[in-house]
Amino acid sequence: xxxxxxxxxxxxxxxxxxxxxxxxxxxxxxxxxxxxxxxxxxxxxxxxxxxxxxxxxxxxxxxxxxxxxxxxxxxxxxxxxxxxxxxxxxxxxxxxxxxxxxxxxxxxxxxxxxxxxxxxxxxxxxxxxxxxxxxxxxxxxxxxxxxxxxxxxxxxxxxxxxxxxxxxxxxxxxxxxxxxxxxxxxxxxxxxxxxxxxxxxxxxxxxxxxxxxx
Amino acid sequence: xxxxxxxxxxxxxxxxxxxxxxxxxxxxxxxxxxxxxxxxxxxxxxxxxxxxxxxxxxxxxxxxxxxxxxxxxxxxxxxxxxxxxxxxxxxxxxxxxxxxxxxxxxxxxxxxxxxxxxxxxxxxxxxxxxxxxxxxxxxxxxxxxxxxxxxxxxxxxxxxxxxxxxxxxxxxxxxxxxxxxxxxxxxxxxxxxxxxxxxxxxxxxxxxxxxxxx
Numbered sequence: 001x002x003x004x005x006x007x008x009x010x011x012x013x014x015x016x017x018x019x020x021x022x023x024x025x026x027x028x029x030x031x032x033x034x035x036x037x038x039x040x041x042x043x044x045x046x047x048x049x050x051x052x053x054x055x056x057x058x059x060x061x062x063x064x065x066x067x068x069x070x071x072x073x074x075x076x077x078x079x080x081x082x083x084x085x086x087x088x089x090x091x092x093x094x095x096x097x098x099x100x101x102x103x104x105x106x107x108x109x110x111x112x113x114x115x116x117x118x119x120x121x122x123x124x125x126x127x128x129x130x131x132x133x134x135x136x137x138x139x140x141x142x143x144x145x146x147x148x149x150x151x152x153x154x155x156x157x158x159x160x161x162x163x164x165x166x167x168x169x170x171x172x173x174x175x176x177x178x179x180x181x182x183x184x185x186x187x188x189x190x191x192x193x194x195x196x197x198x199x200x201x202x203x204x205x206x207x208x209x210x211x212x213x214x
Numbered sequence: 215x216x217x218x219x220x221x222x223x224x225x226x227x228x229x230x231x232x233x234x235x236x237x238x239x240x241x242x243x244x245x246x247x248x249x250x251x252x253x254x255x256x257x258x259x260x261x262x263x264x265x266x267x268x269x270x271x272x273x274x275x276x277x278x279x280x281x282x283x284x285x286x287x288x289x290x291x292x293x294x295x296x297x298x299x300x301x302x303x304x305x306x307x308x309x310x311x312x313x314x315x316x317x318x319x320x321x322x323x324x325x326x327x328x329x330x331x332x333x334x335x336x337x338x339x340x341x342x343x344x345x346x347x348x349x350x351x352x353x354x355x356x357x358x359x360x361x362x363x364x365x366x367x368x369x370x371x372x373x374x375x376x377x378x379x380x381x382x383x384x385x386x387x388x389x390x391x392x393x394x395x396x397x398x399x400x401x402x403x404x405x406x407x408x409x410x411x412x413x414x415x416x417x418x419x420x421x422x423x424x425x426x427x428x
Binding site for chain 2: 014042146179187196200206
């Protein structure tokens with residue numbers, strides 16, 4: 001795919017996928033762009049435009065086949081398969097993420113854990129033995145890890161990410177509150193819950209309410 | 215403040231605040247826009263532009279006073295004070311958030327918990343007794359809650375958020391994977407870790423690597 005798909009479009013595909021999964025559970029066979037739009041509070045034109053990026057799906061007047069569209073969405077999003085994920089940093093947020101069952105339900109399996117704390121290395125978290133961070137590059141390669149979650153302090157995050165990149169990993173989800181540098185071929189996403197709360201406190205204090213667009 | 219500050223600017227203010235906090239710990243007294251930019255991998259012009267939104271801070275040739283700038287950033291972000299936060303939904307992600315110490319460290323204190331599960335209502339999580347969701351609007355008002363974290367299933371999120379809005383809360387952090395509707399005076403932020411992972415799998419499958427801009 002050479003077209004540049006926007007961040008917002010990709011997030012909307014995730015929303016469509018979830019809406020279609022719910023519809024399938026409710027045994028709904030077809031859905032119109034209007035109905036799909038209503039569920040996600042978007043316009044039908046937006047839905048049709050988003051889906052048209054990825055080929056022609058619906059039939060005029062009949063709408064989309066729910067099961068078929070859901071299956072094609074899962075292929076497009078790459079969640080029709082399982083992913084091997086490593087988590088680096090078994091601190092407060094890292095521990096919570098290991099316990100978060102939603103990831104595995106969607107095919108994202110945390111299969112490796114790393115930390116630099118001697119008291120944590122070798123210990124067992126949810127069936128996974130924590131590896132030493134000094135073996136990071138070697139073990140990421142050996143275990144064919146494709147996605148890495150970084151949950152280390154901001155002060156060391158760049159060094160860790162450099163090693164992750166050196167191991168050939170192309171996809172990183174970063175929880176450290178710092179801007180990280182990665183080469184253009186690596187996809188880096190940032191998650192920062194504290195910064196989201198600061199956004200809210202800023203909004204309340206300054207009476208400023210821009211909405212985050214999905 | 216009537217100027218429209220962009221989402222990216224607000225996130226960068228959070229990054230500056232963190233960088234300044236680290237500098238203060240390192241007993242650094244002054245910092246140049248160049249040094250601050252280098253730490254966050256931005257340009258000095260960007261740093262000066264961002265800070266100029268909020269008044270004149272630095273002295274030409276001398277840079278910024280670290281302690282003063284940090285203090286003013288904390289006022290701008292509204293984190294020079296404590297916030298009373300309620301968390302709705304004590305499931306997988308909700309439980310993890312109650313245990314996440316970072317929030318309280320930054321002044322965001324989770325002081326109320328709500329759930330609709332009879333087995334959870336009345337139980338104690340980290341010293342907070344879980345309230346019945348049916349008392350949501352009343353208790354949010356009585357307890358002067360200013361920020362609400364929503365960690366309920368997507369299917370019920372809109373109903374919950376409607377009640378939160380009815381209680382007069384102006385700031386919501388939503389973890390449910392659904393587009394929610396709120397009135398213009400309410401600031402809604404969305405956090406979806408599974409959707410971020412889907413963004414990464416999409417990027418790997420489609421060899422597509424747009425970076426999320428902070």
